[in-house]
Every structure is written in C-alpha cells, then in structure tokens.
Amino acid sequence: MLYLVLEIDGECYGLNALSVTEVTPLVELEQIHEGPEFLAGLLNYRGRPVPVLDLRRMIKKKPCEKRYCTRIVIVEYPRTTKTLTLGLMAQKVVRSVRVTQEFSPMELRNAPYLGGAVVERGRILHCLTLEKILSPQQALEVFG
Amino acid sequence: MRVASSNWERKQKESQGYAIKNFLVDRSMSILVLGTLLTVFLLTTATREMTDQIVRDGALRQAQALVQTFQSMAFSSKPSSLQIQNMVSKVEQDLKGEGQGVRLITMPANPFERRDAQGSGPLDDFQRKALRQLNEGKVPSFCGLSEYKGEVSFRYAVLLSGPEESPGVDLLLEVVQPLGSVRADIKRQIYSGAGILLGLGGLGLWFLGAVFGRLKNLRDHRAASESILQEQVQQLLSFVSRAADGDLTSDVPFQGEDSVGMLASGLSVMINQLGELVWQSQLLSRQVVSSLSEFASSALRQESIVLEQSHRSSTLAKAAVTILDSSLSVESTMESMTVVAEYTATIAASGQAGLETMEWTMTQVTQSVERIQQRLTELNDRAGNIGGVVTTITRVADQTNLLSLNASIEAEKAGDYGLGFGVVAEEISRLADQTAVASLDIEEMVNEMQNAVAAGVESMKQLAEDVGMGVLHVQTAADQLTLIMYEVQQMVPKFEEVATEIRSQSLLADDMNETIQDLEGVARSSVDAIRESNHAINELKCLAMLMQGEVERFKVHQ
Numbered sequence: 001m002l003y004l005v006l007e008i009d010g011e012c013y014g015l016n017a018l019s020v021t022e023v024t025p026l027v028e029l030e031q032i033h034e035g036p037e038f039l040a041g042l043l044n045y046r047g048r049p050v051p052v053l054d055l056r057r058m059i060k061k062k063p064c065e066k067r068y069c070t071r072i073v074i075v076e077y078p079r080t081t082k083t084l085t086l087g088l089m090a091q092k093v094v095r096s097v098r099v100t101q102e103f104s105p106m107e108l109r110n111a112p113y114l115g116g117a118v119v120e121r122g123r124i125l126h127c128l129t130l131e132k133i134l135s136p137q138q139a140l141e142v143f144g
Numbered sequence: 145m146r147v148a149s150s151n152w153e154r155k156q157k158e159s160q161g162y163a164i165k166n167f168l169v170d171r172s173m174s175i176l177v178l179g180t181l182l183t184v185f186l187l188t189t190a191t192r193e194m195t196d197q198i199v200r201d202g203a204l205r206q207a208q209a210l211v212q213t214f215q216s217m218a219f220s221s222k223p224s225s226l227q228i229q230n231m232v233s234k235v236e237q238d239l240k241g242e243g244q245g246v247r248l249i250t251m252p253a254n255p256f257e258r259r260d261a262q263g264s265g266p267l268d269d270f271q272r273k274a275l276r277q278l279n280e281g282k283v284p285s286f287c288g289l290s291e292y293k294g295e296v297s298f299r300y301a302v303l304l305s306g307p308e309e310s311p312g313v314d315l316l317l318e319v320v321q322p323l324g325s326v327r328a329d330i331k332r333q334i335y336s337g338a339g340i341l342l343g344l345g346g347l348g349l350w351f352l353g354a355v356f357g358r359l360k361n362l363r364d365h366r367a368a369s370e371s372i373l374q375e376q377v378q379q380l381l382s383f384v385s386r387a388a389d390g391d392l393t394s395d396v397p398f399q400g401e402d403s404v405g406m407l408a409s410g411l412s413v414m415i416n417q418l419g420e421l422v423w424q425s426q427l428l429s430r431q432v433v434s435s436l437s438e439f440a441s442s443a444l445r446q447e448s449i450v451l452e453q454s455h456r457s458s459t460l461a462k463a464a465v466t467i468l469d470s471s472l473s474v475e476s477t478m479e480s481m482t483v484v485a486e487y488t489a490t491i492a493a494s495g496q497a498g499l500e501t502m503e504w505t506m507t508q509v510t511q512s513v514e515r516i517q518q519r520l521t522e523l524n525d526r527a528g529n530i531g532g533v534v535t536t537i538t539r540v541a542d543q544t545n546l547l548s549l550n551a552s553i554e555a556e557k558a559g560d561y562g563l564g565f566g567v568v569a570e571e572i573s574r575l576a577d578q579t580a581v582a583s584l585d586i587e588e589m590v591n592e593m594q595n596a597v598a599a600g601v602e603s604m605k606q607l608a609e610d611v612g613m614g615v616l617h618v619q620t621a622a623d624q625l626t627l628i629m630y631e632v633q634q635m636v637p638k639f640e641e642v643a644t645e646i647r648s649q650s651l652l653a654d655d656m657n658e659t660i661q662d663l664e665g666v667a668r669s670s671v672d673a674i675r676e677s678n679h680a681i682n683e684l685k686c687l688a689m690l691m692q693g694e695v696e697r698f699k700v701h702q
Contacts, residue, residue, distance in 0.1 A: 002556040017556040
C-alpha cells in the first residue's frame, strides 16, 4: 500500500494514497474569523470552497510554518451517508512510501485518529485514520 | 737736682751763719757786721748760681719746643724755601729777647760731603762739634752753652732736610739764646740789693759805734729786725726753690721798698715770665699731641678702609673668575646645543621626507581599499543574483516534487495499470529531491559567500576609515615636523648669537679679573704705605707725649 508521508515536528504520519485526491501547493486561504482554531481557512479548490484543517494546530497546538514543503492534501472525508472534500495542511509533504508490513494496531483515547504504527526506514510511521481525524464535535463545528 | 742740693747746702751754711751771728750779736757788733757781709755774699753767690740754672733750663725747654714745632711743621712733606723762611720768621718772633735768634746754615745732603763742608760761612767750634755729632747720627739734636758774639749763650742745633727746590741741600738750624741778658738783669738787681745791704751795714756800724752803750738795751729790738730779715730771706729762698722744683704758681711772699723787697719783686717778674713761656709751651705741646692722635686715628681708619677695599676686590676677583668659568661652560654647552639642533633639523627633514612618502603610500592604500570595496560590492550583487537563480531552481524542484507526488498517487489509484507510471513518478521525485538538495547547498554557499563579502565590505570600510585617519595623522605629523624643522632652523642662528655673546662676556670677565687683580695689588701696597705712615705717626706721638710730659712737669697760672 502507498502512503503519503506528512511530518509534524519530526514525527512522521502516513495517509493512505487511495484516500488522497490531490496534493496542492500552499496558497493564501480565505480566513474564517468565527471558525475554530484548527480551521486554517477556506481553499478555492477548482471552483469549490474547501475547508482546510491545520494538522499541526490539531496535534501540536501550533500553526504550520509557511514553507515550500508546507502543502495542502485534498481528501474525501466520509460522513455517515456522503463524503465531503477536506483540505489537510501539513509540513514536509514531499514523499510517499510503500508499506508492505501490517500496522501494529493502536487505539488511544485522546488520539483516536492514530490507527497504528510501523517502522519504515528506521523511523516510526503513524497511520492516520481519516474517518477519525475529526471528533464528532469538531465535525459538527466544521460541517454542521 | 743741682738746684735742690745747692739749696740744701745753702740752708746748711745759712743756719751755721745764723748761729755764729747770734753768738756775735751777744758778744760783739763787729762780728755782727762780718756775719752780715758773709750772709750777703753767700746769698749773692747762691742766687747767681740758681739764676743761671733757671735761665739755662728755661732756654733749653723753649728752644726744644721751638725746634719741635719747627720739625712738626716741616714733617708732613718737604717744605719749600718760602715755608722755611716763614717758619724761621715765626720762631724769631717767638724769641723776643735781645740777642736771641735763629740761624740757618746750608749744608750738603750727603753726610760724607757734609763732614768737611764749611756751609754758607765759616763755622765756629760749637757748630763744628754739633755737625760732627749729628753726622754720626748719635743724637737727634745737639745743645750746649757756648760763646756767641762775645756772649755766653745757650745754643741748640738740629739738621733739617732742605727746601724742595734744592734736593741736594740740608739745613743746619741753630737757635741761640744768650744767657747774659737775662742773667745781667737779675745780677743787677741782686747786686743793687747787696749794695744797699752793705750801705745799711755801714750805717748800722756807724750808728752802733756812736751809740753802742746807749743802745745796748735796744739789742733785743735789733735782734728782732735781724730775725725778720732772716725770715724774709728764708721765704725768698723757699719761693725760689719751689720755682726750681717746677712750681711757678706761688706768689712772692712779700714786697717792699727795701732791697729784699725789690729782690722779691725782680724774682716775681722773672718767675711770671718763665711761667708764661712754660704755659705757652704746654698749650703748644697739647695741641701737637691731640692733632697727632687725630692723625693716627684717621690713618687707622684709612688703613681699615683700604683693607676692606682689598678684601672686597679679592671677593670681586673670585666672582669674576666664577663668571669666567661659568660663561666658558655655557659657551661649550651652546656649541654642543647648536650641533644637536642642526642634527635635529637634519633628522626632522629626513623624517618629513619619510612622512611624505608614507602619506603618498597611505593615499595609494586608500585608493586600493576603495577599489577592493567596489569589487566586493559587485561580488555581493553577483551573489544576490546567484541567490535568485537558486530560488528559481528550488521552486522548480518543489514543483517537480509536487508533480511526482501527485503522479505516484494517481498511479496507485490506477492499480496494476499505473505501476509503470508509478516508477517514473518515483524517479522524478528522487530527481526533484536531488535538485532541491543541490539548490540548498548552493543557497548555503551563496549565503556564506554573501556573509563573507559583507564582512569583507565591513572590514574594508573599517580599513578605509583607519587609513583615512592614518593619512590625517600622517599629515598632522608632517605639518608638525615642518613646524619643528622651521623652529629648529630658526633656533640655530640664535644659539650662535648666544654663543658669541657669551664669548664676548667671558672676554669682558677676563679683563675685569685682571683689572680687579691690579686694584687688589694697589690696595695692598696702599695698606703697606698706610701702615708705615701709621707707625711713623705713633713714634711721633710717643715723642710728642714725652715732650708734653716734660713740659707738664711745670705748674703755671692758667
């Protein structure tokens, strides 16, 4: 399976390539002042407004730095009956990796989005579970 | 002393005579007459001897005083003939007596020539004797009794240096006082007294022979008058002996019309005249002594003044020597200073030349630094350009990476159909990574280069400032050196002037030293001369005091 690697403060997180629509470069986002903190803004993606989540803000409580390697990953977020397009902003989105081993299962109460971990090239790679990346309350705040 | 002894003898004889006479009055009138005659004879003899003595002593003293006066007047310098003439006339005026006088006999100054000389006229025995004695130098003056123009005179001779107009001539001064004139007077008085006495004696004899028997009871009365006469003679004797002892103040004890009274009057006149003479001599000798004392003290003062002057001039000479030494040393110092100043001027000139070269070099350095700064700025610009290029490369690499990422995702979605495409996408991704790394390296290098260039530019700026400051300092130093050189060059002729001045000053000091030494010698010789004259004055003063002592021995009415 091919995984897209996102790095947040030296920790590597893997996202299944099949759930990724596209990787776009960082552009200026439309700010939403009344929105939650983890919402970086709205992205005009091919004529559609797409909410973009700041993953560093969600995990490390710090906003992403604006670099060349800071990119937005467009994903299809599954919500009960339908899927919604969502942008995930993360640093060092520069490579993909093919994982052949099984992920060791993991269920953390405070971090439900971590679906397991695997050692890849000597480094721990956490598997992000897209369905659980937002808590139900956060999903309500973003999508209503 | 001879007077005193003759007095004593006379008294002895008289006392004997009185004893015999008393005896004879008791016994016989003829014996009384004889006694009276004997007494008169004795009295006459004694009075004559005494008178001679008095006259001689008085004449000697008077003559000595006159000669001393003469000598003291002629002492200070050689008198002129006019002065000598004046003095002679003065002495002659003082000697008022008849037959008295002063004679001047011209003599050769050389004693050997003088021995056989006859002078201005033929010499008598006294003059020859006096000349012999004076020639031998045994006595300062010669005196004695001798016949002169048929009279026994007291004569006093002394040699004087001649008048200044005629240097080879000496003068023999002779003072003559005939004794006869004085003595004849006294003798006449005494003889007249004696004649009266003789007459009285004859009258008494006649009277006594006529009325001897009747007047026998008057014997006592006659004896009484005899004793009065005795007493009067006694009084006269004592009066004369007091005068002989030098007391000329006592008055004659009695006066009268009789012969003894006249004798007393004559004696009184004589003693008074003598006293007057002695009084004048005393006054004169006191004046001589006092003026000699003043002279001696003034000579002492003069000696001390000249001594002090001599000391001062020797101090001055020392000071002059010191001035000479110091001016010599200053002169040598000034010469060495001139040399040093010239050397300094040379050094300053070469230093100025060096500083000009240095200034030129510094200007060159400044220009070089400016060029280097310019080049470094250009380099910085180029590095900035390189940075722009690198940014572009980085952006391209980023885009490539994004593209390859999306491509590999799409290939995965395509499943088995997208396998080949996935490999290509992976290769593209790797290439993009390498490009990014290379561009990162370039960026770092460019950054480092830019930093280095910036540091170089900064240090060049600093260097340029430092060099500018150095140029300023060098210029200031060069200006100061120029000033120093100018000052030093100005100083050299001044030093030379000062050296010349000091040289002339040392010459002056040398002259001064010589003059002062001459002065010192003069002062020393004047001190010697003053000492000699002082010595002579002292001797003279001793002589004058001796003379005064002699004259003061007489008591006179003031």
